[in-house]
Amino acid sequence: xxxxxxxxxxxxxxxxxxxxxxxxxxxxxxxxxxxxxxxxxxxxxxxxxxxxxxxxxxxxxxxxxxxxxxxxxxxxxxxxxxxxxxxxxxxxxxxxxxxxxxxxxxxxxxxxxxxxxxxxxxxxxxxxxxxxxxxxxxxxxxxxxxxxxxxxxxxxxxxxxxxxxxxxxxxxxxxxxxxxxxxxxxxxxxxxxxxxxxxxxx
Amino acid sequence: xxxxxxxxxxxxxxxxxxxxxxxxxxxxxxxxxxxxxxxxxxxxxxxxxxxxxxxxxxxxxxxxxxxxxxxxxxxxxxxxxxxxxxxxxxxxxxxxxxxxxxxxxxxxxxxxxxxxxxxxxxxxxxxxxxxxxxxxxxxxxxxxxxxxxxxxxxxxxxxxxxxxxxxxxxxxxxxxxxxxxxxxxxxxxxxxxxxxxxxxxx
DNA sequence: GGTTACATGTAACTAGTTACATGATTAG
DNA sequence: CTAATCATGTAACTAGTTACATGTAACC
Numbered sequence: 479x480x481x482x483x484x485x486x487x488x489x490x491x492x493x494x495x496x497x498x499x500x501x502x503x504x505x506x507x508x509x510x511x512x513x514x515x516x517x518x519x520x521x522x523x524x525x526x527x528x529x530x531x532x533x534x535x536x537x538x539x540x541x542x543x544x545x546x547x548x549x550x551x552x553x554x555x556x557x558x559x560x561x562x563x564x565x566x567x568x569x570x571x572x573x574x575x576x577x578x579x580x581x582x583x584x585x586x587x588x589x590x591x592x593x594x595x596x597x598x599x600x601x602x603x604x605x606x607x608x609x610x611x612x613x614x615x616x617x618x619x620x621x622x623x624x625x626x627x628x629x630x631x632x633x634x635x636x637x638x639x640x641x642x643x644x645x646x647x648x649x650x651x652x653x654x655x656x657x658x659x660x661x662x663x664x665x666x667x668x669x670x671x672x673x674x675x676x677x678x679x680x
Numbered sequence: 681x682x683x684x685x686x687x688x689x690x691x692x693x694x695x696x697x698x699x700x701x702x703x704x705x706x707x708x709x710x711x712x713x714x715x716x717x718x719x720x721x722x723x724x725x726x727x728x729x730x731x732x733x734x735x736x737x738x739x740x741x742x743x744x745x746x747x748x749x750x751x752x753x754x755x756x757x758x759x760x761x762x763x764x765x766x767x768x769x770x771x772x773x774x775x776x777x778x779x780x781x782x783x784x785x786x787x788x789x790x791x792x793x794x795x796x797x798x799x800x801x802x803x804x805x806x807x808x809x810x811x812x813x814x815x816x817x818x819x820x821x822x823x824x825x826x827x828x829x830x831x832x833x834x835x836x837x838x839x840x841x842x843x844x845x846x847x848x849x850x851x852x853x854x855x856x857x858x859x860x861x862x863x864x865x866x867x868x869x870x871x872x873x874x875x876x877x878x879x880x881x882x
Numbered sequence: 883g884g885t886t887a888c889a890t891g892t893a894a895c896t897a898g899t900t901a902c903a904t905g906a907t908t909a910g
Numbered sequence: 911c912t913a914a915t916c917a918t919g920t921a922a923c924t925a926g927t928t929a930c931a932t933g934t935a936a937c938c
Contacts (some may be wrong), residue, residue, distance in 0.1 A: 696918090697917075697918070697919095698916065698917050698918080699916095699917095717917090717918075717919080718919085718920080718921090721917095721918060721919055721920090722919085722920085725919090771917075771918090772916090772917065772918090773917085773918075
């Protein structure tokens with residue numbers, strides 16, 4: 479999940495970890511992909527080791543530092559420069575996606591293994607990086623899974639009078655939620671078929 | 681989560697692990713509480729060590745085994761009896777909830793820490809074990825959390841034209857889902873207020 | 883000059899999963 | 911008798927979390 483989110487965001491723009499997390503929180507898909515730093519930074523390190531992302535020049539060199547004569551000023555400028563270039567010390571570390579990373583992103587987006595809601599929301603958020611065909615497949619596969627769930631739920635429906643008030647209410651809500659999600663997917667699918675193949679994805 | 685589910689089910693009826701899991705899968709709250717055996721059995725052991733549940737007499741003794749003269753039959757009956765009583769070998773191990781377990785269940789149900797959807801669904805599934813007051817509080821606390829989320833989402837709404845088709849669709853769905861869940865909670869709350877305090881919970 | 887927000891990272895822990903190993907019961 | 915299903919359990923792993931440690935930049 480965190481890999482998908484990271485690669486998806488880095489595909490659009492180079493970012494450092496802290497900013498990445500902020501963007502993650504802004505992504506729709508509600509109870510979305512906000513992750514803790516304690517999992518984000520190790521994930522970035524992992525992706526870097528795997529060659530899916532790479533640290534790029536952090537352009538944080540204080541723009542136009544006039545040689546101030548101030549000893550501490552000079553020192554700070556030096557440290558800042560060194561940190562940005564050699565990555566000792568602790569300054570921003572900006573990552574970009576690599577070619578391997580882009581391939582991995584498509585891989586993750588097209589992986590047919592059924593996913594939880596959050597991951598599916600992430601896939602939709604980044605599905606513009608997919609071809610029209612793969613995108614449609616993504617939507618329809620999900621639709622199939624939900625339809626199957628709806629059928630299973632209909633099959634095992636107990637007689638209403640056996641359930642308590644709250645269990646009954648939960649079941650009703652489940653059904654509504656499923657119906658709504660199916661309708662949403664139908665809209666997405668219809669939207670795909672409406673879009674002329676010639677038009678660019680965005 | 682698994683503790684809540686286990687205690688909630690055992691409060692109604694004594695069950696063994698395998699059956700417990702089956703029931704878990706039948707609970708509404710859809711993508712519900714089905715857990716793997718690899719996490720269920722250790723959880724039961726943990727709960728037993730903590731004195732929240734206890735293994736009760738497994739009444740699997742083959743009912744009325746007529747002394748058949750068959751050597752293997754006698755042996756099987758012996759093994760079965762021994763397994764059921766001394767818990768060597770591998771036969772059904774039926775658990776029941778203890779007084780401490782019942783207290784812990786109420787504790788879990790009233791814990792005010794915000795939870796994910798699955799856990800909240802479990803709380804609703806077992807909320808009949810709560811007093812009318814605590815139950816109403818459960819619903820209203822959740823309602824407050826969702827309302828806050830809705831407000832936050834409204835606040836940070838980006839101008840539509842900046843988002844791509846899919847992100848826009850995701851956001852719409854989020855809003856609908858939130859609205860539906862709020863309406864559901866409102867129905868639950870209204871139902872509580874409609875129920876006369878004298879009426880038994882079920 | 884001190885506080886707040888930005889920024890990165892590690893260690894210990896949590897709550898589950900899959901894969902495996904084993905045995906008992908039931909039905910054809 | 912043998913295959914399927916019921917039943918329990920352990921070990922290794924996965925994907926996150928919280929708590930902590932540390933340092934930088936901005937601002938008032």
